[in-house]
Amino acid sequence: MVQGFSREPGTHGPLTEVGPEGTRKITLWAVAIALGGFLFGFDTGVVSGALLYIKEDFDLNSFEQGSVVSVLLIGAVIGASSAGGLADRFGRRKALRLIGLVFLVGTAIASLANGYPVLMVGRIVLGLSVGAASATVPVYLSEISPTKIRGRMLTMNQLMITVGILVAYLVNLAFAGGGTWRAMFAVGAVPALLMIAATLWLLPESPQWLIAHGQEDVARRGIAALTDGPTADELIRRARQRMDAEREKQSRKEATGGQGIRRLLAPDVRPALIVGLTLAAVQQFAGINTIIYYAPTIIQQTGLNASNAIFYSVFIGLINLIMTLVAIKLVDRVGRRPMVLVSLGLMAVSIFLLGLAFVVDMSSGLTLMFMVIYIAAFAGGLGPVFWTLIGEIFPPSVRAEGSSLSTAVNWVSNFIVSLAFLPLANLIGQGETFWIFAGICLFAFLFVGRYLPETRGRDAEQIEKALDARFKHAPDRSDGSRETTSQKGSSR
Template sequence: MVQGFSREPGTQGPLIEAPPRAVRRITQWAAAIALGGFLFGFDTGVVSGALLYIKHDFQLNSFEQGSVVSVLLVGAVVGATAAGGLADRFGRRKALGLIGAVFVVGTAIAALAGGYLTLMAGRIVLGLSVGAASATVPVYLSEISPTKIRGRLLTMNQLMITVGILVAYMVNLVFASSEAWRLMFAVGAVPAVLLVAAALWFLPESPQWLITHGQADVARREIAALTDAATADTLVARVQRRVAEERKKQARREAEGAQARKRLFAPDVRPALIVGLTLAAVQQFGGINTIIYYAPTIIEQTGLNASNAILYSVFIGLINLVMTVVAIRLVDKAGRRPMVLVSLGIMAVSIFLLGLAFVVDMNSTLTLLFMVVYIAAFAGGLGPVFWTLIGEIFPPSVRAEGSSLSTAVNWVSNFVVSLAFLPLASALGQGETFWIFAAICVFAFFFVHRYLPETRGRDAEQIDAALQSRFGRTTGGEPGAAVPSRKGPSA
């Protein structure tokens, strides 16, 4: 906890290992926190099947269909942007409980919608909650995770997103025969209520947040309950020293006329910000949510009927889940950087072939095969590892704000792609549109190869030093001071 069970940044001291009982307990908390990721996945997945029936009930044209999908992302951008300040002011636990409550409200509006505009309003409210969850969950998980299993627990967020998508597809399948799209939405209230209950009665507050907000004694008791008093004292003392140092730096910056909000854009944070925002954009502009949101629609265009299209989308959701589990098992062994590179390479090839399948009118079996390979590549690398990285690459003093801004960019990119996909496919052709996504995957591959360092097993100082080196600079003395680069393989 508190980035905990790790050596003091900048020292060569021994690692403090989390005892097995602590790891089990923290893993249980992480699973409950990741319900926020489940809601994210469920609500982005459920609309894909519901849309097949909503468009007939409300007589929606292609633009209106796209807006029902993408308007959620408008709310998500607002939710993700506000999440950092909310979580910093009220605490991670309370913020997560509020997110669950907002999701319940949004679900009720969408499920009871009497027309297009009411449905749009419900989707916006749902967007507020899923956007806030996508920004808050990685920070919360990062702050309760021991260093040794931090990657695994952070990827649990992506696992729950994929579980949410799969469950949404299965719910769509259950209600497909009755075309009961309202019930498809309504099922989402169940995990939302569970999230509120977990926040009220099960989850602890982040010790990092408690110490930062003058509640070190509460944090000490929480840590001691998992380890022992001596370990708790050591970890709390470390965080207090780090907080004190960051406050001194902040006071110095403010005395020099710098505004606190500009800290995220300071020169020494800029490499992390560039990497975080670029990864956030390319994760979406690589085309993943055109498959997730429109899988039944895309499959239907291969000649299958609506029910069969939903059935095959369940299979795609299952592959998504299985490969995410594989990624979770690998992320703390193989490392973040190689997983992202392999993922992007396979994504580029498979989505190019998917586009080719539509251009030359291949049969539905090959089209589905290319879709499955693409989903597997994303879920086995870029999908989960992105959420791990934004919980790691930012310095502790701006981690919540950096994660929040990266997530907001992710949602903006998601919105642009999901809204533009159907009109773009109509104008250029569906295959040619997939080729654009392939080109973006190629760009992302070379960007990651040049600028993303490995973060596995490294503390905040080591990650920052590797980022600075990748951008041709190293820090010495005051933040932002640059000296000639000393890049090497370890970066």
């Protein structure tokens, strides 16, 4: 449950043994807090259908349409960048409650907007909440999850993102007849209220945060509820021991001027930072959100009308959800690295063919098929596994900061791609733009093959050593070839 601890003597891995009742509780908490991911997905998906009607009501040109989509991402960058400090200072639980409140405010502004400027303000406020949620939820999930289900718990965030996207598409479809885009936005208030309620009455605070802030009695009660008293005492003893070691290490760095962002640039953290930031950028520059945000617009260009375009976008959202469920099933069995490699390979091929479909004017059926394959490849690998990895690759002492910075880069990349997509497609052609995304997928495939180690079943220290070995181009002999008995048991 507490990242960095184990019941096995002499190790510093996460808690590996939690009974069925404890596992059920953790799963319930994960689903509840992943409402933050749902809000992320809902708000990125709902605008795709709403935009078809907003552009008519407010007479928006192509740049203004793109800005309505992408301005949310400016807020998301700010929210993600500030989330780490907020969660470290006030706790994960309070931070997530505040995120829900901000989302409610943004929903109200967007739903009641009387023109383009006010709508832009509402979208920025919504961006603050979805950016902060995307950075904070993986940290919280990582800190409450036992090793054997950590992958599944961290991919729960991506699952709820895809559920949010699908629900957004269904909401768009429900209100498409009347073109009531305000109602499309307003539905987002419901999950925001549920998230606030969960942080008030259901979710515990992260035990790791409690121990770090001197609340060991509260942490002990929480851990004991999942295991037993003696185990809780042992875990807290190990937690204190590890945190003392990290504080001593940090004190040495600060004595030489290493603090703030320089903590992430330290030689022992730098490989994790490079991997985290590169995957964060690639996940967006590979083109996924051009499909999510503009699915109805893209489908319209195959010759279908607005209502049919929204209907087919629901089908795309359903494929996204199904393949995310497949990824959750596989992530703790197959491992993170092979899933990302297969995902990127299929994405490169399918988006290249999607571009070709537009260049040579293939049938709308083939175009939709290539789009669905691309979405399925992303949702079955890179999409959910990225969020798993940023909750795992950073050492516990800089996990919140590393996750926050990686998420901020993810949102910056998202902003650039979503704002540039329509103008770039108008300039060089939609098919040629998709070919650029295919090239980025190929680069990412080569990068992952060289620098990303397997993280399944490993504790923070083992992951750090594996990353260091790959960046020094030394053999990573522990990749899949050296598991402990408990890790083997948990991976079967």
